[in-house]
Structures are given as C-alpha cells and as structure tokens.
Amino acid sequence: MARAMVVAPPAQAPGFTSQRARARRITDKLATAVLWTAASTVVALLLLFIGYLFVQGWSAISWHFLTANPESANAGGGIGPEIFNSFYVLILTLLFTLPIAVLAGVYLQEYAGIGRFRDIVEFSAESLATVPSIVMGLFGLIVFVSLFHWHFSAIGGALTLTLLNLPALMRVTQEALAGVPATYREASMGLGATKWQTVLRAILPSAIGPLTTGVVLVSGRIFGETAALIFTAGASVSYGASAYDFNPFHTAETLAVHLYSTQREALVPDATQIANGSALVLLVMVLVFNVTARVVGSQLTKRFTGKAS
Amino acid sequence: MVAVQANKAHRQERIALAFLMLCAGIFVLAIAMILGFLGYNGTLLFWHDHVSPIEFLFGTDWDGFGGKFGAAPFIAGSLVATAFAILVGGPLGVAIGLFFSELAPKRVANAFKPAIEVLVGIPSIVYGWIGLTLLVPLIGRTFHADGSGLLAAGIVLSIMILPTVISLSEDALKVVPNALREGSAALGATRWETMSRVLIPAASSGLAVAVILGIARAIGETLAVQMVLGNAAVIPNGLLSAASALTSEIVMDMGDAPEGSAFRHALFSMALLLLLIAMGLIVLIRLALRKRT
Numbered sequence A: 001m002a003r004a005m006v007v008a009p010p011a012q013a014p015g016f017t018s019q020r021a022r023a024r025r026i027t028d029k030l031a032t033a034v035l036w037t038a039a040s041t042v043v044a045l046l047l048l049f050i051g052y053l054f055v056q057g058w059s060a061i062s063w064h065f066l067t068a069n070p071e072s073a074n075a076g077g078g079i080g081p082e083i084f085n086s087f088y089v090l091i092l093t094l095l096f097t098l099p100i101a102v103l104a105g106v107y108l109q110e111y112a113g114i115g116r117f118r119d120i121v122e123f124s125a126e127s128l129a130t131v132p133s134i135v136m137g138l139f140g141l142i143v144f145v146s147l148f149h150w151h152f153s154a155i156g157g158a159l160t161l162t163l164l165n166l167p168a169l170m171r172v173t174q175e176a177l178a179g180v181p182a183t184y185r186e187a188s189m190g191l192g193a194t195k196w197q198t199v200l201r202a203i204l205p206s207a208i209g210p211l212t213t214g215v216v217l218v219s220g221r222i223f224g225e226t227a228a229l230i231f232t233a234g235a236s237v238s239y240g241a242s243a244y245d246f247n248p249f250h251t252a253e254t255l256a257v258h259l260y261s262t263q264r265e266a267l268v269p270d271a272t273q274i275a276n277g278s279a280l281v282l283l284v285m286v287l288v289f290n291v292t293a294r295v296v297g298s299q300l301t302k303r304f305t306g307k308a309s
Numbered sequence B: 001m002v003a004v005q006a007n008k009a010h011r012q013e014r015i016a017l018a019f020l021m022l023c024a025g026i027f028v029l030a031i032a033m034i035l036g037f038l039g040y041n042g043t044l045l046f047w048h049d050h051v052s053p054i055e056f057l058f059g060t061d062w063d064g065f066g067g068k069f070g071a072a073p074f075i076a077g078s079l080v081a082t083a084f085a086i087l088v089g090g091p092l093g094v095a096i097g098l099f100f101s102e103l104a105p106k107r108v109a110n111a112f113k114p115a116i117e118v119l120v121g122i123p124s125i126v127y128g129w130i131g132l133t134l135l136v137p138l139i140g141r142t143f144h145a146d147g148s149g150l151l152a153a154g155i156v157l158s159i160m161i162l163p164t165v166i167s168l169s170e171d172a173l174k175v176v177p178n179a180l181r182e183g184s185a186a187l188g189a190t191r192w193e194t195m196s197r198v199l200i201p202a203a204s205s206g207l208a209v210a211v212i213l214g215i216a217r218a219i220g221e222t223l224a225v226q227m228v229l230g231n232a233a234v235i236p237n238g239l240l241s242a243a244s245a246l247t248s249e250i251v252m253d254m255g256d257a258p259e260g261s262a263f264r265h266a267l268f269s270m271a272l273l274l275l276l277i278a279m280g281l282i283v284l285i286r287l288a289l290r291k292r293t
Helices: A018-060 A063-067 A080-111 A116-130 A133-147 A154-178 A182-190 A195-206 A208-224 A255-265 A271-305 B002-047 B053-058 B072-103 B106-121 B124-143 B150-174 B178-186 B191-202 B204-220 B223-228 B246-253 B262-292
Strands: none
Touching: A018 A271, A018 B072, A018 B106, A018 B124, A018 B150, A018 B191, A063 A080, A063 A271, A080 A116, A080 A154, A080 A195, A080 A208, A080 A255, A080 A271, A080 B002, A116 A154, A116 B002, A116 B204, A116 B262, A133 A154, A133 B002, A133 B204, A133 B246, A133 B262, A154 A208, A154 B002, A182 A195, A195 A208, A195 A271, A195 B002, A208 A255, A208 A271, A208 B106, A208 B124, A255 A271, A255 B124, A271 B106, A271 B124, B002 B053, B002 B262, B053 B072, B072 B106, B072 B150, B072 B191, B072 B204, B072 B246, B106 B150, B124 B150, B124 B223, B150 B204, B150 B223, B178 B191, B191 B204, B204 B246, B204 B262, B223 B246, B246 B262
C-alpha cells in the first residue's frame, strides 16, 4: 500500500550550492527508477515463468495424460494416480493440521497471557517453521517408515507434511483472529457468554474469511511439496483395486514427486514431455489455489460479517 | 436452573482451555521429537560407526559405500550457494519491500502483490525444472561451460527467497512511525534520503530478520538446488563449477543407503547439521529482535 509521503523540494536556500541540490535530486530520481525497475523485473520474471511453462507443457496436456496411469518403460504414460495422490495427501494433511493449528492459534491469540508456556510454544512454532522440508522428510522416514513399519505410505507423508505446515496454519489463524475487532469480544462477553462460547460463536465466524484465504494458500504449498514426501509417501504409485487407491497405508507418489522422479530416473522415452506437462499442471494448480483463496475468502467474509473485505 | 447452566458453562470452559493447551503443546512435543530423533540418528555416525566429527565436518573425501564420510564439499556448496542467494536476493528483496511500502501507488501494489504471492506458491520442484531447462542451457551457452553449478543454483535460490525477503521487509518498513517520515521530509530530505538514512536504519532489526529467514529458506532448499547444481562431491573452485549441497546430497543418496549402514547415518548427520543451522538462525532472529526493545 502506498503511503502518502511529503516530498520536499530540495533546499534551494542561499548558501546551498544549486549544484549539490541538483545532485540530490538526480540521486533521488535514480533511486526511484531503480526501485521501480526491481519490482517490475520480478513481476516480469513471474510472467516469463508462466509463459515458458505453458509453451513447453501445453502440447503434453490431454485428457489421456491427465487421467491415465504412468508407464514404466513405454511412451504415452499419464499422471492420473499422481494427481489423485496429491489431493489425497493434501486432504489427509489438512485433516490432521487444521484442528491442531486452529486451536493452538486460538489459544495463543485469545487465551494465553504473557507467560512461560506461551514463550515456549511460540519458540517451538518458529523453530518448526524453519526446519527444512528434506530434514522433516528424514524425520518422517525415521519415525513413520522405519519405526512404525508403515513403509512408504500416504499417511506417513501426510503426517510429515502436518509437522511442516502446523506453524504456517497457526500463524494464519492468529492473524485472522487479530483482525476481529475487540468490540465483538466485549459485546459477546457482555451478553454473558463465556470465553469459549465467544470464540466459537462470535470470533471464529467473523474471522472465517481471512482464515479460509490463508488455509487455501497453505494448501497450495502442501500440494506442491516434494522434498518431505520422497522418502515418506514414496516415489511410486500403488495399484490397489484401481489406480485411485484410498488405502492410506499404500505408497502414494504425488504429482510433484513424480516430476522429480521422472526427470531423475525415468526410463520412458517421453520423460521430458511428461515432466513439462507435470510442471504445467503444478503451476496451474498454484494459480487455481491463489484465485480460489481470494474469491472464497471475500465471499465468506461478506456472508459472515456483512462487510466487503 | 441458572446455577446449573452456569456450572455447565464453567466446566465447558475448563475443558476447552485444557484442549487448547494440549494443541499448543503438540508444537512443543513436535520440535522436541524432531530434535530427539535426529539428534540420536544424526550422531550414530560418531559413536556407533566411530567416524570422527572432525573428519565429517572437514574431510573432503566422500564415498558412501567406501566408508569415506567427509562432508566438507557439501557444507561448502550449501554455504556458497546460500551466500550468493543472499547477496543478490537480499538487497533486491529489501529494495522491493521499500518499493511496496514507500513508493508503489495503490493500483500498482494491487497488481504486483498477487504476483509475489504466486511466486511463493510455485513448488520448488518447478523452480528446479525451469532452472534445469531454461537457466542451465543459458549459462552453458553464455560461458561455454556445462551450465549447471553454483551460479545456476545461486540464481534460482535468489529468486526463491525473494518473496520471503520482500514481504518481511515491507512489514518491517511499514511499522516505522509516520512521524519519522514527516520529520525527515520537514528537514528537507528527498524521498531517497528519507528511505536510506531514516527508514532503513529505523527498520534495521526487522530487515535483519527478513534476510535471516531468507538464509533459512535458501540453506534448506533441496530439489531446485539438486536439479541445477551438477551434483559433484568436490570443493567448488568457482561459480561455474559443479558442486553439491547438504540438502541435495541427502536427496540423491538416501534411496541407495541401506538401513542401519554408516552411509545412511552420515546422511542423518547432514540432516542434523541442517537442523542445527536452522535452529541457530532462529536464535539469531530472537537476538535481532531483542535489541530493538
């Protein structure tokens, strides 16, 4: 957001050489130009990426590609099970993450005063947020794959992603709650509601818009996560009764992991094309998640608070 | 009747609070378990397989099956690629943060902001794919070299840390009180003078946090780096040289290292090292923020 800023004309008072004033003005103009260029360059880069992925990947996309099973040695394989697994792991992850993260966010924002427990929780959340995803993947490998003997499984991958995304979703919750005016709390408690009733019936409903926006944006990141999944959910698909395998204890290669394994070790002759197509699908999903986050978030805000956000 | 209801509400309240604290406690339990399990598995190499930590940290010979566990090339690769990213992406990110906080007209900000959010959302594997198929050939043609190496990894990482640095530095600049801007302008400062001599110093601790979190993102990045780094277990001798990083080596070797082998334990040690670096950065952030208050 731009902030109105008073721009003083460079001092021209007697005693100042006008040459120096000119130099200052030119420096200012130059700096302004540099900042504009920097910001524009980044936006241009994004447009370049999008354009490049579309140009490279468009020819790979077909109904067959999006729904068929992958091939191990022949050309013409699809990414159907991988797309399914990406959504399946995402939903499992949200099932675990959402309740814990939202309630922990409610605790920190509404209940916890200043105190030792709060400090410890916040420090833990910050630490958890900086654990690199490959490190989290190895933790998942140690615990879920080896210790629990689950081998590579959708649920092991989802639990690993849960640990990875708890802090982000807690932060989203805290920010959404912070946006609820204090008067809502006062009015609800003034009517005799307990704190918990206030949270459930007044605060959470009015925070639902920004909360949803945040959750959908984080979902987009979960959808594309790779490093944490290679050694937990695995880099191959299982064919149970059908290609769409709901058993959470079976291996579940997601689309992002498929892009990794295809470019690294695939034997199929059309590996590059499959990778291009997969990259494009991943990009399109990111765009879909971003647009959905905005649209759904503002609709919910309107419905629950009567305000346009 | 009323008393009974009040009693019930009171009990509900206590149960809810206990439940909320339990959920918050899961965060503490999670990081404790990660430290515990990686601390144990990450040190097996030293007390179970009797490899000295000195050899691990400073040795340059790496042969997982041959019992040589010098991880110095990967440590060097990680540090150089991260340093490159922070030297390029850090100032650029802060500059764009300044742009959003001080310069951008509302309409431009509204158009540019979603672009930054999409950049956050693009999976690292897709950054890696763009790097591998677009950037690596470009570098190869420009410098008549192989193309993959530290330069490619550094450029990809610079772009990947931008959203983090931009949004955090924008936040840091926005909380600088307006009185400082007005005071500076009243003294006759130009807009750039206000930015460079008043706002940046005033927001310095927040900007430091932005850069440190950028470092954390860069050093932990795995697949984008693995795809463009060339994956050679040697100490890099230039920006065009192929190298390997802690993260990329883990992802390359983990599938081959048998369970219970010293090879696998060495990879866990590398993960532990990454974890300790990340935790160290968090402590650094705490220190940067404490200075302010």
